[in-house]
Amino acid sequence: MSAAMTQASSQAMSHAATDKRCDVSVKDVEISFGRHVVLEKLSLDIAQSEFIVLLGPSGCGKSTLLNAISGLLDVNAGQIWIGGRNVTWEEPKDRGIAMVFQSYALYPRMSVRENMSFGLRVAGMPANEIQKRVADAATMLKITELLDRKPSQLSGGQRQRVAIGRALVRDAGVYLFDEPLSNLDAQLRAELRVEIKRLHQRLRATMIYVTHDQIEALTLADRIAVMKDRVIQQLDTPQKIYREPVNRFVASFVGSPAMNFMPGRVERGATGATFSLGDLSIPIQGYPFKSPGLTGAAVLGIRPEHVLSGAEAGPNAFNAQVEMAEPMGADTLVWCRTPSGASFSVRVDSGPSIAPGDTLPVSFPVGTLSLFEEGPDGRRL
Amino acid sequence: MLAIRPRLASRLAAWVALSPALAVLVVVYIGCTTWTIWISMTASRMLPSSNFVGLRQYEALFANERWTVSVSNLVIFGTMFMIASLALGFLLAVAIDQRVRAENLLRSIFLYPFSMSFVVTGLVWQWVLNPTFGIERIGKNLGFADFKFDWIVRQDMVIYCLVFAAVWHAAGLVMAIMLAGLRGIDEDIWKAARVDGLPTWRVYVSIVVPMMGASFATASVLMATSVVRLYDLSVAMTNGGPGIASEVPAKFVMDHLFERQNIGLATAAATSMLITVAAVVGPFLYWQSRRRAAAGAH
Numbered sequence: 236m237s238a239a240m241t242q243a244s245s246q247a248m249s250h251a252a253t254d255k256r257c258d259v260s261v262k263d264v265e266i267s268f269g270r271h272v273v274l275e276k277l278s279l280d281i282a283q284s285e286f287i288v289l290l291g292p293s294g295c296g297k298s299t300l301l302n303a304i305s306g307l308l309d310v311n312a313g314q315i316w317i318g319g320r321n322v323t324w325e326e327p328k329d330r331g332i333a334m335v336f337q338s339y340a341l342y343p344r345m346s347v348r349e350n351m352s353f354g355l356r357v358a359g360m361p362a363n364e365i366q367k368r369v370a371d372a373a374t375m376l377k378i379t380e381l382l383d384r385k386p387s388q389l390s391g392g393q394r395q396r397v398a399i400g401r402a403l404v405r406d407a408g409v410y411l412f413d414e415p416l417s418n419l420d421a422q423l424r425a426e427l428r429v430e431i432k433r434l435h436q437r438l439r440a441t442m443i444y445v446t447h448d449q450i451e452a453l454t455l456a457d458r459i460a461v462m463k464d465r466v467i468q469q470l471d472t473p474q475k476i477y478r479e480p481v482n483r484f485v486a487s488f489v490g491s492p493a494m495n496f497m498p499g500r501v502e503r504g505a506t507g508a509t510f511s512l513g514d515l516s517i518p519i520q521g522y523p524f525k526s527p528g529l530t531g532a533a534v535l536g537i538r539p540e541h542v543l544s545g546a547e548a549g550p551n552a553f554n555a556q557v558e559m560a561e562p563m564g565a566d567t568l569v570w571c572r573t574p575s576g577a578s579f580s581v582r583v584d585s586g587p588s589i590a591p592g593d594t595l596p597v598s599f600p601v602g603t604l605s606l607f608e609e610g611p612d613g614r615r616l
Numbered sequence: 617m618l619a620i621r622p623r624l625a626s627r628l629a630a631w632v633a634l635s636p637a638l639a640v641l642v643v644v645y646i647g648c649t650t651w652t653i654w655i656s657m658t659a660s661r662m663l664p665s666s667n668f669v670g671l672r673q674y675e676a677l678f679a680n681e682r683w684t685v686s687v688s689n690l691v692i693f694g695t696m697f698m699i700a701s702l703a704l705g706f707l708l709a710v711a712i713d714q715r716v717r718a719e720n721l722l723r724s725i726f727l728y729p730f731s732m733s734f735v736v737t738g739l740v741w742q743w744v745l746n747p748t749f750g751i752e753r754i755g756k757n758l759g760f761a762d763f764k765f766d767w768i769v770r771q772d773m774v775i776y777c778l779v780f781a782a783v784w785h786a787a788g789l790v791m792a793i794m795l796a797g798l799r800g801i802d803e804d805i806w807k808a809a810r811v812d813g814l815p816t817w818r819v820y821v822s823i824v825v826p827m828m829g830a831s832f833a834t835a836s837v838l839m840a841t842s843v844v845r846l847y848d849l850s851v852a853m854t855n856g857g858p859g860i861a862s863e864v865p866a867k868f869v870m871d872h873l874f875e876r877q878n879i880g881l882a883t884a885a886a887t888s889m890l891i892t893v894a895a896v897v898g899p900f901l902y903w904q905s906r907r908r909a910a911a912g913a914h
Contacts, residue, residue: 307807328813340804344826353822354812401808413804 256318257331257408257441258283259304264313266299273299274465276313284439286432290452291462292488297445298413300462304443305411306330318408328358330409333402337414339394341386341401348382351401365404372403375434392423399434412444416451428454449489453477461485482614483607486536492568494605495542495579497535501606501616503528510535510606513575515553519601524616533616534607539568539582541603544595552596555581560589571595649890656883664879673884683885686863689775693864694843696779697786701839702832704783705790710820712791713798723795727788734785738852741781742768771861774854778862782849786842790835797831798824844893865889 259281266274274296281287289297302308304315306327314323322330341350348369355365373379376396386394395415402410412431416424432455435442446452452459453473460470461484469481480486486494499512507520512535543549555571558578567585572578581597589595607613656674659667677683708726712719729737744750745768755763767773801824809819847866854862865885872882 302807305807305811307810326813327811332811334808334811336804336808338802338804340802340808342805342808342823344823354814357812357814357818398808401812405812 260316262314288452288456295462296465332409333405333407334411339398368404372400497577536605539580542581548596548598552598554594557593660880662877701786704787708791709794734848735852797828
């Protein structure tokens with residue numbers, strides 16, 4: 236075993252991960268605590284070197300799934316495969332994974348160096364090999380000058396870097412992140428987000444990342460699994476999830492400021508399909524309906540940044556009443572009402588000032604809007 | 617002028633409210649301590665006298681075999697009791713922390729001895745250890761005719777009986793303190809250690825115990841105070857016997873103060889105890905305040 240270790244590490248760390256097979260498969264996994272079922276028949280295939288984000292509100296089962304993959308939580312049924320091996324009943328240390336936790340989980344009485352090397356030392360790795368790995372990881376994360384400090388002498392961002400470093404020295408094929416940035420302030424979060432993305436590009440390791448922050452999901456992921464109520468609602472690329480959410484939950488959870496929803500009716504007339512909002516009739520000819528020819532009650536969803544306003548609004552524009560403007564620096568979020576009284580927001584450049592009481596010509600282009608069934612969890616039409 | 621008056625009034629009220637506590641501090645603690653130290657340097661016997669004799673009482677004290685036995689007993693008892701109760705309390709807490717089923721019940725059982733006074737504890741263990749109707753009798757009744765367990769009546773072993781009873785009494789409290797400490801440790805640390813592949817015992821030894829400094833300090837301070845004031849256990853269990861084999865300093869002071877009418881010697885003993893405690897606690901407090909200052913400067 237130690238021979239294999241030294242062989243793997245004689246190559247540069249950045250290459251080591253790609254040598255191993257490190258795809259992850261979750262097959263029909265079920266987990267329950269007593270009678271409370273947390274995951275039910277959940278399956279998920281993660282490709283080699285993929286960065287997948289499990290996104291969802293708290294209590295949706297995303298952390299449970301991650302803990303099941305790591306082996307910290309036993310599954311009641313189903314299997315977990317990592318790197319082509321069935322690891323369902325293996326200890327976390329034997330699964331070829333490394334993990335980073337929300338609370339950093341550093342060993343407080345040990346220095347940074349000891350934190351990173353302790354696991355390897357207990358596993359019986361030769362000292363010079365440990366030293367090399369720690370030095371490599373520290374350079375990669377720019378924490379070399381912190382190696383002899385205690386965690387209590389570090390800032391939150393530095394602590395999380397150390398925690399990532401402790402995962403890196405394990406030289407695993409699969410890295411698991413359990414809300415690693417949630418305890419940090421906004422600026423540090425953005426900084427470390429970039430760092431993690433860079434790390435993924437460099438290591439080409441498989442990464443599974445749990446978060447409730449949709450920005451992190453959109454920026455980091457190759458694919459996002461949006462979860463709600465223990466079920467994966469949508470598993471797709473960030474682009475696709477942002478543009479074509481499969482239901483109203485995904486549509487409202489992803490994207491900030493949130494998507495506008497306006498209940499109305501789909502109708503078919505001489506000019507093709509339209510969406511009627513009270514007296515207003517919005518042309519939706521060309522919308523890719525899943526079942527063609529559908530009519531009836533529906534909900535129109537459109538993101539504030541997709542609403543065209545002012546001169547861009549085009550021939551299909553209608554006049555909306557401005558109620559309120561929220562300046563957000565680069566742009567302004569303008570809250571309006573349709574003639575029939577439905578409220579929605581529009582994102583406009585912060586050029587000309589828009590005051591409450593003004594009228595703003597706006598239009599909902601068919602290429603960017605979404606239609607959903609009625610009800611809070613309505614599916615995409 | 618007007619603005620100052622309410623402030624003066626509130627300060628006066630504060631002083632009035634504090635004055636009983638201040639009076640107790642000055643009269644009882646400082647006053648009585650000073651008086652004790654003064655008396656220990658006089659030739660007082662049954663009644664206090666002001667006949668100054670310097671350190672003569674201390675010379676007599678340390679020439680007194682009963683006192684030297686008391687002091688060495690206290691050292692043996694203190695060391696063994698502290699180590700044993702901390703170790704046992706910690707192990708009990710670790711055992712309970714393994715998510716055992718009847719946790720609440722076990723916790724109550726372990727904590728139960730602490731709800732008894734030292735007098736009751738001493739009496740109970742006196743009976744249990746008594747060779748004629750305690751453990752030795754049970755062993756003989758079971759058919760082991762040669763079975764002997766007579767530590768409580770042996771001069772060389774009786775002090776360990778005191779340790780045993782005191783540990784039984786205190787281990788539950790230590791367990792409660794340690795358990796609170798264990799429960800305060802972030803669940804993620806355990807998870808991280810599992811991913812790192814650390815064996816459980818290694819996590820306890822290398823990670824958890826170093827994190828529980830505060831719990832160990834709290835328990836140690838509580839244990840140390842009960843070591844210094846050890847009196848009732850010795851009285852109830854052995855009354856200092858056999859002979860003077862289980863005498864302790866606090867008992868020496870009490871006996872000379874109220875039974876043997878030797879106030880001078882008693883106050884000299886009490887003063888010696890005070891100096892010993894101060895010699896231990898003083899450097900510790902100084903070290904702590906230095907450490908706090910260093911932490912504040914960071």
